[in-house]
Amino acid sequence: MSIRHGLLALLERGPRYGSQLRTEFESRTGSTWPLNVGQVYTTLSRLERDGLIVQDGADDAGHDLYAITDEGRTELRSWFETPVDRTSPPRDELAIKLAMAVGAPGVDIRDVIQSQRHHTLKAMQDYTRLKAQALADVPANRDEVAWLLVVEQLIFQAEAEARWLDHCESRLVRLAEAAATEPSAEPGPAATRGPARALADRTRSQR
Numbered sequence: 001m002s003i004r005h006g007l008l009a010l011l012e013r014g015p016r017y018g019s020q021l022r023t024e025f026e027s028r029t030g031s032t033w034p035l036n037v038g039q040v041y042t043t044l045s046r047l048e049r050d051g052l053i054v055q056d057g058a059d060d061a062g063h064d065l066y067a068i069t070d071e072g073r074t075e076l077r078s079w080f081e082t083p084v085d086r087t088s089p090p091r092d093e094l095a096i097k098l099a100m101a102v103g104a105p106g107v108d109i110r111d112v113i114q115s116q117r118h119h120t121l122k123a124m125q126d127y128t129r130l131k132a133q134a135l136a137d138v139p140a141n142r143d144e145v146a147w148l149l150v151v152e153q154l155i156f157q158a159e160a161e162a163r164w165l166d167h168c169e170s171r172l173v174r175l176a177e178a179a180a181t182e183p184s185a186e187p188g189p190a191a192t193r194g195p196a197r198a199l200a201d202r203t204r205s206q207r
Contacts, residue, residue, distance in 0.1 A: 022037055044066055131151050
């Protein structure tokens, strides 16, 4: 719903046309989440259908303008005042990948973690450089301040992911060590043994 409400927030500043809204949205977010014009106009059509905006004539160049309604302002205020729901998190591809990699035949989960850590740290370095560039001059307008908030969120998110990957690796090592000290189970394919013992066996074989 962030695009829907983001467009409402921009329209509260005055009537806008579609490509203008796209430009302003991307300026506020540093093009972190780029929009295409079709996506913007589809969202505008739905907002108009729901009575949150209305068409408001055209500008001198013939662009159809949209304006927020009182219902739209009420919806926008509710969005700002309501915390983002974290009780039903979106699917996270990395979490799913690691969950599926545990005990998967032919997959070394340590390689998966190390590869992802390298990528995450590289992304964090790139975001940090962008932040440094943004701070080279004191942010002069609301769009620059908004972009700074977005890039800092990306940095914190990457830092948290890197710490989580370190934690995953440490936990898997502890589980492998614990499984290695357990009495030997009857031989059998890895799929019939627990993931911790399968990981321990794989770890010993690669030493």
